[in-house]
Amino acid sequence: METYKIGVCCTFGAGSSMMLKMNLDSVFGKMGIKAEVVVYDISGIAGMKNELDAIYTSSALVSQVEEEMQGSSTVVVPVINYFDLSELEKLTKEYLIKG
Numbered sequence: 001m002e003t004y005k006i007g008v009c010c011t012f013g014a015g016s017s018m019m020l021k022m023n024l025d026s027v028f029g030k031m032g033i034k035a036e037v038v039v040y041d042i043s044g045i046a047g048m049k050n051e052l053d054a055i056y057t058s059s060a061l062v063s064q065v066e067e068e069m070q071g072s073s074t075v076v077v078p079v080i081n082y083f084d085l086s087e088l089e090k091l092t093k094e095y096l097i098k099g
Helices: 015-031 059-069 085-096
Strands: 003-010 034-041 054-058 075-079
Touching: 003 015, 003 059, 015 034, 015 054, 015 085, 054 059, 054 085, 059 075, 075 085
Parallel strands: 003 034, 003 054, 054 075
Antiparallel strands: none
């Protein structure tokens, strides 16, 4: 089974991204997806180009993260509600596993 490398990105890499990480860990577990989820702030994400399979970030930061990942194979996943597990599952199917 493949292990995905997932980044979670917010402005400072503190509270909100930690909550998103915990919720993604739960969703991935429920879906049977093996993933290593790491939290980054917006300034640290640039160094991860081509190192991550996907980056989950807020809709407000999507364009900035996409710009940093331009030319890489990293998928940027826009999240509206960090606490909606069904939304996170749907986004994972749509962006990460294409199912």
